[in-house]
Amino acid sequence: MKVAVLGSGVVGVTTAYYLAKAGHEVTVVDRQPGPALETSFANAGEISPGYASPWAAPGIPMKAIKWLMMRHAPLILRPAFDADTLGWLFAMLGNCTQARYAVNKARMVRVAEYSRERLIDLRAELGLDYDQRMQGTLQLFRTQAQMDGIGKDVEVLRGIGVPFEVLDKAGAIRAEPGLAKADDDFVGGLRLPLDETGDCFKFTGALTERARALGVDFQFENAIAAIEHDGRAVTGVRTARSLVTADRYVVALGSFSPKLVRSLGLRLPVYPVKGYSITAPIVDADRAPVSTLLDETYKVAITRLGDRIRVGGMAEISGYNNNLPLARRATLERSVGSLFPGAGDLKAASFWSGLRPMTPDSTPVIGGTPLPNLFLNTGHGTLGWTMACGSGQLMADLVSGREPAIRADDLSIARYGR
Known part of the structure; x- marks a missing residue:
């Protein structure tokens, strides 16, 4: 056929x-x-079935208001007030209930875990090389309030049988030794040891x-x-x-x-939610991440891809555009520079944006x-x-x-x- x-x-x-x-x-x-x-082309590089969670979740509307007020905001709202944008936003709000979250989460994890299995098989069959690493993902919490709020996530991970580790500060440093040189303080993390990384391009x-x-x-x-x-x-x-x-x-x-x-x-109902990334050459491997770290405060992923560091994240609702505001680059540099100072040459980093195709139920x-x-x-x-x-x-x-x-x-x- x-x-x-x-x-x-x-x-x-x-x-x-x-x-x-x-x-x-x-x-x-x-x-x-x-x-x-x-x-x-230049996404964050993480392959994280365990973190397959809907954006539409209970409490997100209130969190979104807080994020919009931040200097280095993980959420930027500059929508064109057309029927498609408004319809998508209202549909997403309609999914911010516990019942809808449970349904959507189950669907996402089902596809993501199946995809992990298929990637493992494909890699074994074809021997593809794409700067892959199988060293897990660490979600890093800068505050105790963030750490205390992981109960529901841990419950979900336990329920679907995804291995995880709840780490204190020392444990987070053992997982990512470069954090020992961090300029900012943090309290611990949640690590998924089976997650992978790789260059999607x-x-x-x-x-x-x-x-x-x-x-x-x-x-x-x-x-x-x-x-x-x-x-x-x-x-x-x-x-x-x-x-x-x-x-x-x-x-x-x-x-x-x-x-x-x-x-x-x-x-x-697919909307172009814009994300950003920078990719910097590593100048000090001992200070660089060994896998992927998710900075919970800025909603930014920091990933080791061979001899480069990819820093990606944020969500901008602004329609179909690929402009590159320097304020978004500053947020990415702030995240990686405070946690892995001196690891990469940020001045030499390339700056990119992409339009993620997002449904209202994720x-x-x-x-x-x-x-x-x-x-x-x-x-x-x-x-x-x-x-x-x-x-x-x-x-x-x-x-x-x-x-x-x-x-x-x-x-x-x-x-x-x-």
């Missing part, structure tokens, strides 16, 4: 790989000159070559104009070069997916649509790298008509109703 995958980020490429492995003839179409050049590039070896046709620098249909099914994808036709079509365009499917009558949209030959694999938010392999395998199974290894019926766009 011929399958067209729209988008060559980490989700699109993993989808293409698993579809090709299942025996399909696959074409990938993307406007960029190569894979993983948008949201997948390198991984996606390497997997692209393996997919090519399976016969996948990558049409880069080929902008997608529209999806054509006859009212019953998709008939083709109009691009800058030609009309791409297939038996099945998969939309994996991240934040740009809603714009493409709107003409089909689909209201896909769960990705994976599955079919009312058009029988159109599928969606998008809306992974901050966890595209964490969930990519599992999402790709799920999509390959669904397109192929096979029963997936995990439940997927509650992941499609149908959960949002008409």
Whole structure:
């Protein structure tokens, strides 16, 4: 069967790989000159199934007000007050209940844990090199109030069988020795020893070559104009070069997916929540992190990627833009500089922003649509790298008509109703 995958980020490429492995003839179409050049390019680098939690949670509205007042704010709100933005914000508020949180958390962990298993298998099968490390993630608490508030998280981790360690200050330093030189004080941390790190851009590039070896046709620098249909099914994808036709079509365009499917009558509630990162060369390895540290105060992840430090985070609600305000860079430098001073050359760091495709319930949209030959694999938010392999395998199974290894019926766009 011929399958067209729209988008060559980490989700699109993993989808293409698993579809090709299942025996399909696959074409990938993307406007960029190569894979993983948008949201997948310079993300935080963490693969953290244990931290797969909805943004919409009880207490978040009050916390959001506090965050907006901070000098180095983890949340920046500069929305365009259009129907899509307001609808998404209200839908997210509607998910800030204990009942909705429990449902959404269960869905996210299910996909994330399955994805961890698929990545382990893929790494063993292909021997990919992407600056990967398997040394866990440390969530660091600068205040006792933060430390005292982890009870519900620990309860959830225990309930789903995810190994964890609650560490005091000395234990946090044992896990991340560079913290011994920290300029700011902290009280302890929560460590997930099974979490991983890796360069999503390198991984996606390497997997692209393996997919090519399976016969996948990558049409880069080929902008997608529209999806054509006859009212019953998709008939083709109009691009800058030609009309791409297939038996099945998969939309994996991240934040740009809603714009493409709107003409089909689909209201896909995916919003471009902007994140930022800097990537600095390591100048003192002994002061650098050994894996990933999550700075709870600034909502920033600090990750070791080979001879570089990636610092990423924040959430800006400002629509479709990729500008780079220096105030956001200052927040990232503040976080890493206070915890790992002298580890990286921050003056030489590159500065980047990306648009995370976020749903109001934080769960990705994976599955079919009312058009029988159109599928969606998008809306992974901050966890595209964490969930990519599992999402790709799920999509390959669904397109192929096979029963997936995990439940997927509650992941499609149908959960949002008409």
